[in-house]
Amino acid sequence: MESGLPLSRFARWNRGLAEAIVATSPAQLADRFAPTARDLLVADSCHIGLYLREGACVTIDGDRPDRWNRQYDRGLFREDPFFQKFTATRDDFLLPLSSFDAFDFEKTSYYRQFYRPSQTIDEITGVFNLSASAAGYVTFFRHAGSPGFIPADLALAEGAGDAVRLVLERLWQLWQAGASITRIGGCGGLSPRENQILDLLMDGGCAKTIARTLAISPGTVRNHIKSVYAKLGVHSQVELLAGGSDKRPF
Numbered sequence: 001m002e003s004g005l006p007l008s009r010f011a012r013w014n015r016g017l018a019e020a021i022v023a024t025s026p027a028q029l030a031d032r033f034a035p036t037a038r039d040l041l042v043a044d045s046c047h048i049g050l051y052l053r054e055g056a057c058v059t060i061d062g063d064r065p066d067r068w069n070r071q072y073d074r075g076l077f078r079e080d081p082f083f084q085k086f087t088a089t090r091d092d093f094l095l096p097l098s099s100f101d102a103f104d105f106e107k108t109s110y111y112r113q114f115y116r117p118s119q120t121i122d123e124i125t126g127v128f129n130l131s132a133s134a135a136g137y138v139t140f141f142r143h144a145g146s147p148g149f150i151p152a153d154l155a156l157a158e159g160a161g162d163a164v165r166l167v168l169e170r171l172w173q174l175w176q177a178g179a180s181i182t183r184i185g186g187c188g189g190l191s192p193r194e195n196q197i198l199d200l201l202m203d204g205g206c207a208k209t210i211a212r213t214l215a216i217s218p219g220t221v222r223n224h225i226k227s228v229y230a231k232l233g234v235h236s237q238v239e240l241l242a243g244g245s246d247k248r249p250f
Contacts, residue, residue, distance in 0.1 A: 005156070009039060009040060012036050012039055012040075013036050013037075013039070013040045013160070015036065016032055016033055016035065016036025016037065017033070017036070017163050017166075017167065019032040019033075020032045020033035020167045020170065021166065021167065021170055023170065023174065024174070025174060025178075026060045026171055026174050026175050026178070027060060027061065029048075029060070029167065029170060029171055029174060030047075030048055030060040030061060030171075033048065033167050034046045034047065034048065037138065037140070037160075037164075038140070040156065040160060041124070041140045041149075041153055041156060041157060042153075043140040043141055043142055044141055044142050044143045044146055045066065045140075045141045045143070046138065046139065046140050046141070047059055047060075047061075047066070047069060047138070047139050047141075048060055048136065048137065048138050048139075048167070048168065048171060049073075049136070049137055050130075050134055050135070050136055050137070050171070050172065050175060051077075051083060051086050051127065051134065051135045051136075051137055052133060052134050052203075052204030053087070053132075053133050053134065053204070054133070054203070054204035054205050054206060054209060055078070055204070055206060056204045056237060056238065057072065057073050057077035057083065057238070058073065058175070058238065059072060059073050060171065068114065068117075068118045070238075071113075071114065072114060073238040074236060074238055076110060076113060076114045079108060079109060079110035079113075079114075080110055080114075081100045081105060081108075081110075082095070082125040082127065082137070082139075085127070086127050086135055086137075090129060091129075092126075092127060092128045092129055092135075092165075093126070093127055094124070094125070094126035094127075094154075094157060094158055094161055095124070095125060095126075096122070096123070096124050096149055096154050097122055097123050097124075098122075118143070119143045119144040120141050120142070120143055121142055121143060121144055121146065121148060122141070122142045122148040122149050123139055123140060123141050123142070123149075124139070124140045124149055124153065124154060124157050125137060125138070125139045125140075126138050126139075126157065126161060126164060128161075128164070128165045128168050128169075130168060130169060130172045131172070133203070133204065134172060134204075136165075136168025136169070136171055136172055137168075138164050138167075138168065140153075140157065189231050190228060190231055193224060194224055194227055194228050194231070196214065197210060197214075197221065197224045197225060197228060198228050198232075200213060200214075201225065201228070201237055201240060202240070206237075207221045207222050207225065225237075
């Protein structure tokens with residue numbers, strides 16, 4: 001950790017880590033971890049979540065629910081240069097926004113639709129592979145009115161990397177546990193085929209990959225998915241993945 005880190009911030013960071021590791025749900029973990037992580041880097045916001053290699057993103061809101069997260073999870077994540085780097089490599093990384101070409105980034109639709117309207121001016125993002133199918137991520141943002149991150153901030157984030165990985169591993173365990181309960185118990189009201197498709201959706205599958213797995217047409221899968229969403233009271237795969245226990249039949 002940075003030698004000049006005030007003792008009070010270091011103590012809050014350690015306390016937040018300890019509380020996050022013993023959390024019993026993804027939302028509780030984020031609620032305990034995000035404030036101290038934000039405080040550590042003097043960031044305006046901090047978010048954690050999961051990237052799934054089948055092409056889904058689950059942002060776990062912490063102490064500050066953010067409407068921009070929902071837009072991000074609904075599809076904008078695919079244009080995020082950090083997500084694109086995740087799909088291009090199996091290596092862990094922790095990078096500042098400055099590692100990407102600023103001119104090219106500002107020309108992207110992601111910059112126009114997410115970065116600029118959310119008044120984000122800088123970020124540091126770490127992506128840690130947790131399994132063959134998923135990675136956890138942590139993102140520190142600074143918004144309009146704040147200075148950008150400096151090399152000392154990146155060094156501090158790098159020093160905290162091992163601890164962040166432990167928190168994200170715990171997040172993955174909790175998220176998987178919730179999905180496993182759904183798989184084991186099934187869902188009253190769903191047909192056997194719909195439960196099968198729910199299983200694959202929870203693993204990050206899309207209509208095309210599910211159709212290949214079950215040897216049925218993508219159109220049939222989409223009809224089943226609509227029925228699953230209607231019965232569970234959700235409107236998208238992201239909402240299903242991020243909904244936690246309030247969207248699951250247990």
